[in-house]
Amino acid sequence: MSVLIVVEHRAGVLHANVRAVLAAALKLDLQPVILIIGHGIQAAAEQAASLPGVQKVLAADHACYEHYFPENVSKLICEYAREFEHILMAATTWGKSVLPRVAAILDVAQISEVTCIIDHHTVEHQIYAGNAIEKVRVLDEIKLFSLRTTSFTAVIGQQSPCEIEAVNIEFDQTKTKFISEVPLESTRPGLDQAQIVVSGGRGLQSVEKFVLIEQLADRLGAAVGASRAAVDAGFVSYEHQVGQTGYVVAPELYIAIGISGAVQHLAGMKDSKIIVAINNDPDAEIFKVATYGLVGDLFEILEQWISLDKEI
Amino acid sequence: MEKPVVKLMVHGALGGNTMRALVTAKRVLDPYVNLHVKSDGSGVDLTHAKMTMNPFDEVALEAAICLREQGALNEVVVLSIGSLLCQETLRYALALGADRALHVSTNDVYDCLSIAKIIQHITLIEKPELVLMGKQSSDGDNNQTSQMLAGLLDWPQLTCAYALNITSSHLAGKRDTEYGTETLQVCLPAVISVDLRCNTPRYATLPNIMKARQKPLLMMELSSLCLNLTQHHQVINVRQPAARNPVVQVDSLSELLSRLKNEVQGLL
Numbered sequence: 001m002s003v004l005i006v007v008e009h010r011a012g013v014l015h016a017n018v019r020a021v022l023a024a025a026l027k028l029d030l031q032p033v034i035l036i037i038g039h040g041i042q043a044a045a046e047q048a049a050s051l052p053g054v055q056k057v058l059a060a061d062h063a064c065y066e067h068y069f070p071e072n073v074s075k076l077i078c079e080y081a082r083e084f085e086h087i088l089m090a091a092t093t094w095g096k097s098v099l100p101r102v103a104a105i106l107d108v109a110q111i112s113e114v115t116c117i118i119d120h121h122t123v124e125h126q127i128y129a130g131n132a133i134e135k136v137r138v139l140d141e142i143k144l145f146s147l148r149t150t151s152f153t154a155v156i157g158q159q160s161p162c163e164i165e166a167v168n169i170e171f172d173q174t175k176t177k178f179i180s181e182v183p184l185e186s187t188r189p190g191l192d193q194a195q196i197v198v199s200g201g202r203g204l205q206s207v208e209k210f211v212l213i214e215q216l217a218d219r220l221g222a223a224v225g226a227s228r229a230a231v232d233a234g235f236v237s238y239e240h241q242v243g244q245t246g247y248v249v250a251p252e253l254y255i256a257i258g259i260s261g262a263v264q265h266l267a268g269m270k271d272s273k274i275i276v277a278i279n280n281d282p283d284a285e286i287f288k289v290a291t292y293g294l295v296g297d298l299f300e301i302l303e304q305w306i307s308l309d310k311e312i
Numbered sequence: 313m314e315k316p317v318v319k320l321m322v323h324g325a326l327g328g329n330t331m332r333a334l335v336t337a338k339r340v341l342d343p344y345v346n347l348h349v350k351s352d353g354s355g356v357d358l359t360h361a362k363m364t365m366n367p368f369d370e371v372a373l374e375a376a377i378c379l380r381e382q383g384a385l386n387e388v389v390v391l392s393i394g395s396l397l398c399q400e401t402l403r404y405a406l407a408l409g410a411d412r413a414l415h416v417s418t419n420d421v422y423d424c425l426s427i428a429k430i431i432q433h434i435t436l437i438e439k440p441e442l443v444l445m446g447k448q449s450s451d452g453d454n455n456q457t458s459q460m461l462a463g464l465l466d467w468p469q470l471t472c473a474y475a476l477n478i479t480s481s482h483l484a485g486k487r488d489t490e491y492g493t494e495t496l497q498v499c500l501p502a503v504i505s506v507d508l509r510c511n512t513p514r515y516a517t518l519p520n521i522m523k524a525r526q527k528p529l530l531m532m533e534l535s536s537l538c539l540n541l542t543q544h545h546q547v548i549n550v551r552q553p554a555a556r557n558p559v560v561q562v563d564s565l566s567e568l569l570s571r572l573k574n575e576v577q578g579l580l
């Protein structure tokens with residue numbers, strides 16, 4: 001019995017979070033197997049084969065998996081599931097679409113957004129927007145965990161490539177149709193991978209003033225985040241939302257500017273290593289989770305910071 | 313015990329040409345009140361706590377009502393599973409605009425897979441064209457019951473969706489991913505889970521709260537459904553997250569930056 005990791009990839013590149021999932025897998029078993037699914041996946045499969053500790057890569061390369069639909073991907077995973085004790089995926093949009101469906105077909109539980117693996121049966125995850133941590137013991141023989149990858153330290157290094165075994169099982173699905181995708185266009189680091197995040201809230205007041213957040217982010221080489229209030233107000237688009245319903249981030253440094261600190265926002269950032277809160281309201285909830293707090297006129301502070309020389 | 317089920321099937325049988333949505337309404341701790349973890353670690357204290365409809369389900373209900381107002385649906389049926397108090401949540405859903413309500417009554421707490429099996433059972437009786445659910449509940453945050461239901465039914469799924477549009481036998485919607493915004497189209501029947509950005513739910517007006525009292529609410533005991541529900545996991549304990557150190561207030565940007573410089577070397 002071993003661990004199966006279902007990995008995510010796009011345009012021939014494995015998602016960087018694979019190394020965090022692998023770190024979790026290696027806690028359970030020293031010879032995890034990777035399953036990679038898609039169309040035209042040779043390059044990504046080769047990257048997977050070189051990840052340290054991976055015993056074997058199963059590669060399902062077929063046009064029917066081009067759009068990674070949960071409807072047929074879940075059936076393919078189930079073909080292999082019974083050979084494994086654990087199936088792991090990153091808790092990304094795709095992982096969260098697929099793994100519960102696999103669980104239902106296998107008639108087993110799935111534990112969402114696992115933050116800590118205690119032993120083969122026991123894990124922790126957050127509930128109530130991160131306000132409580134639940135420790136659960138899974139009773140099923142096959143255990144399915146989606147992982148909050150920011151909680152695991154990525155495995156580093158390479159190995160000489162392991163075997164890549166082609167999987168020739170097709171599951172056509174005709175009930176879901178891909179219509180279009182509008183890709184994100186940004187030269188800044190993505191929220192899920194940035195070491196620094198600069199986030200703005202309703203305190204920024206307008207689209208025009210929110211540009212200051214973007215300028216500071218560019219100054220620091222950071223990703224741009226936002227509270228739901230700022231997104232709802234139209235200051236910035238949804239892909240920047242940090243919180244219970246947006247991205248969950250845990251960067252080295254999180255700078256929250258003009259964000260009051262609603263529970264839903266805290267759920268998405270309170271595990272950041274250092275949190276800086278800048279707000280004109282000294283009683284803002286955000287200060288309760290902040291490492292450093294600065295009360296003052298946020299526009300003045302922003303303009304001052306942006307105009308500083310590169311060296312601080 | 314059998315009587316309610318028979319009545320339910322009569323409702324279902326009416327639906328030859330009915331475009332029906334089944335919407336879930338979980339009763340949860342109000343996400344805007346402070347939460348208390350019980351000192352014995354057995355869970356979150358819900359005694360005397362303010363409860364409400366899961367805000368994500370409220371968005372699903374609003375989406376269903378809007379689709380009915382557009383003429384894309386004829387009937388919105390709302391379902392809640394849990395104690396008798398769920399009927400309060402269902403009355404609220406009826407006041408918002410659901411046509412009728414179903415209450416599966418149980419005092420036990422079930423995991424997502426068992427809940428998905430109960431919804432599957434009701435789905436097979438009610439035969440909706442779509443099941444609309446919040447993408448997660450604000451208590452468990454699991455984001456899995458709708459996917460599980462779709463897997464059990466072998467129906468297509470569209471999760472974390474918004475901008476829903478029904479055209480005859482299809483539903484199209486958008487969803488945001490780490491890579492951009494996808495537009496997908498699913499054949500009906502399908503399971504749809506909605507993101508908060510889908511819409512802003514309306515408030516119940518007083519006249520509608522009064523009218524909701526007259527709308528049909530059917531209760532059935534979970535035991536009468538004869539489902540074989542097994543426990544898949546045990547909660548060992550629930551604890552509060554470790555508190556962060558108290559905030560250090562700084563007086564100026566330069567003080568902030570000199571402190572940061574010491575802590576995040578090389579990053580800034």
